[in-house]
Amino acid sequence: MEEIRIYRQSSLYTASAWLLVFGRIGIVAMLLVFALLFWSPRDGRFVHPPGWWVVLIACVGAGTFAAIWAGVALAALMKCERCGRRPTIVWDLKALRAVPRSEWQALRDQFYPPELGSGNFQCAHCKTRFQLRVPT
Ligand SMILES: [Zn+2]
Numbered sequence: 001m002e003e004i005r006i007y008r009q010s011s012l013y014t015a016s017a018w019l020l021v022f023g024r025i026g027i028v029a030m031l032l033v034f035a036l037l038f039w040s041p042r043d044g045r046f047v048h049p050p051g052w053w054v055v056l057i058a059c060v061g062a063g064t065f066a067a068i069w070a071g072v073a074l075a076a077l078m079k080c081e082r083c084g085r086r087p088t089i090v091w092d093l094k095a096l097r098a099v100p101r102s103e104w105q106a107l108r109d110q111f112y113p114p115e116l117g118s119g120n121f122q123c124a125h126c127k128t129r130f131q132l133r134v135p136t
Pocket of ligand 1: 080081082083084085087123124125126127128
C-alpha cells in the first residue's frame with residue numbers, strides 16, 4: 001500500500017475543480033440558450049433575437065468564461081508536492097485517454113469529477129496520490 005499524503009493546496013484544487021464544472025454547465029446552458037433562438041421571431045432567413053435573449057446569452061457567456069478562466073488560473077497556481085509540476089494540467093492527450101471508461105461515465109465525470117467524490121486525486125505527471133483536506 002502506498003501512503004497517501006495530504007495535499008497542502010486542497011482548497012485550491014477543490015475551487016479549481018468546481019469552477020471548471022461550473023464552466024461546463026455554463027457551456028451546456030449556452031447551448032440551451034442558443035436553442036431558444038429557434039423559437040424567436042424570424043424575418044425570412046434572418047433571426048431577430050429579442051432583447052432579453054441578448055442579455056441572457058451575454059450573462060451566461062460572461063459567467064461561463066469567468067468560471068473557466070478562473071478554474072484554469074487556479075489550476076496553474078497548483079504545484080505537485082512531489083514533482084513540482086502542475087498536477088491537473090496535461091498537454092498530452094494520451095494521458096486523458098488512458099483510463100478506459102464508458103461514455104456515460106466519462107460524461108458524468110465532466111460534471112461531477114470522481115476526485116471530488118473520493119477526496120483524493122493523482123498527479124497527472126508523477127502519478128502520486130494526494131488526499132484532499134476536508135474543509136473544517
Ligand atoms: Zn507530480
